[in-house]
Amino acid sequence: MHLFFTPNREFEKMKQYKVGLVGIGAVGTEMIKVLRQRQFPASEIRVLATRERDEVIAGETFHVLETKPESFEGLDIVLFAGTEGSKGASKMWGKVATDKGAFVIDNGDDFRMHDDVPLVIPEINADDMEAMIRKGSRFIANPNCSTIITLMGIAALHRVNPLRHMTAVTFQSVSGAGRAAIEELGTQMKQVANGEATEPKAFAHQIVANVIPQIGGPKPEMPGFTTEEAKLTFESRKILGAPNLRIACTCVRVPVFYAHSIAVHATFERPFTVEEVREIIRKAPGVELVDDLPSAVYPMPKDFGGKDNVGIGRIRIDPSEENGIALWCSGDNIRKGAALNAVQIAEELIKRELV
Ligand SMILES: NC(=O)c1ccc[n+]([C@@H]2O[C@H](COP(=O)([O-])OP(=O)(O)OC[C@H]3O[C@@H](n4cnc5c(N)ncnc54)[C@H](OP(=O)(O)O)[C@@H]3O)[C@@H](O)[C@H]2O)c1
Incomplete structure (x- = not known):
């Protein structure tokens, strides 16, 4: 069971995106709140973590799925808020998500300094991100808080x-x-x-x-x-x-x-x-x-x-x-240092018609 976002009238005509979220700790929880508060045009928010269960976030119940390759099927944008390192979410699943066609916005440190990964604070260097995406990057990193x-x-x-x-x-x-x-x-x-x-x-x-x-x-x-x-x-x-x-x-x-x-x-x-x-x-x-x-x-x-x-x-x-x-x-x-900045990057992808 996934929960679907019911857009308000203002967003009715806007294209809707299928959003994945990997990790539902301090940052992941805040990401859901930010997506809702900013009325992000999401037709679906699919929450993934290490194990299946229900989580209640700001009064809304999300059925969390265990992360598997097929979990990324059909997603447009995947926000990663999992732990870092070899057993962490982005190292295990980041490439799987981009191979399935999604844009990845990663909160961790694993790929931030890679040459082909834009490291983005939208108010500062969104133009650099656009240039790199137009050259083929699909993996974007959120900087350290x-x-x-x-x-x-x-x-x-x-x-x-x-x-x-x-x-x-x-x-x-x-x-x-x-x-x-x-x-x-x-x-x-x-x-x-x-x-x-x-x-x-x-x-x-x-x-x-x-x-x-x-x-x-x-x-x-x-x-x-x-x-x-x-x-x-x-x-x-x-x-x-x-x-x-x-x-x-x-x-x-x-x-x-x-x-x-x-x-x-x-x-x-x-x-x-x-x-x-x-x-x-x-x-x-x-x-x-x-x-x-x-x-x-x-x-x-x-x-x-x-x-x-x-x-x-x-x-x-x-x-x-x-x-x-x-x-x-x-x-x-947790907000500008992580969740909000990541959602702003996703909004920038939409605004610039990159996704
Ligand atoms: N906290 C901050 O201020 C902040 C700021 C900027 C960036 N960050 C970065 O954001 C990321 C998340 O931080 P956090 O503070 O939210 O961590 P957290 O509270 O420890 O939560 C980590 C989440 O990641 C999930 N996870 C871990 N390994 C996974 C895997 N291999 N596959 C799928 N899910 C996995 C966990 O799943 P379970 O719930 O199932 O255990 C949990 O939901 C980290 O990379 C951190 O460095 C944090």
């Missing part, structure tokens, strides 16, 4: 005044590590409040009343850095089309449920004034200026969890670097 949230404001500035160098420190919520990690923060909050011992499983250390300066394992190609830090580095270069961009970052897990925050220091070819930066951010799509330090107004995860826009504030001149700017951003890692 911290990369997306960091670049939403920085790319808008880079379009006006080329970026020369960037350092970033991330404050990443536990939802970035999936459904089990969200549950672990809730459990540990109660345990710590009751004076009980905690038993870390999703993270190497207790996350409550703590911050963990490690996300991912060591990255041998970048001695001293982690895999998450390497993602932010290499993906930013690819998305901005700036292969020699100097970037360094430290990625930190914090005891926050939803929304990642990033402190960014960046230098540009020419100097910016604070007012110029604010004006660019005010006009850029997908971002929101939240910047009034004397009134204690800046983006915070408690306000940007659940929101589509990335908030940007604490904009100031960085006096430690020539042409330097510092800023702070917060954005929902």
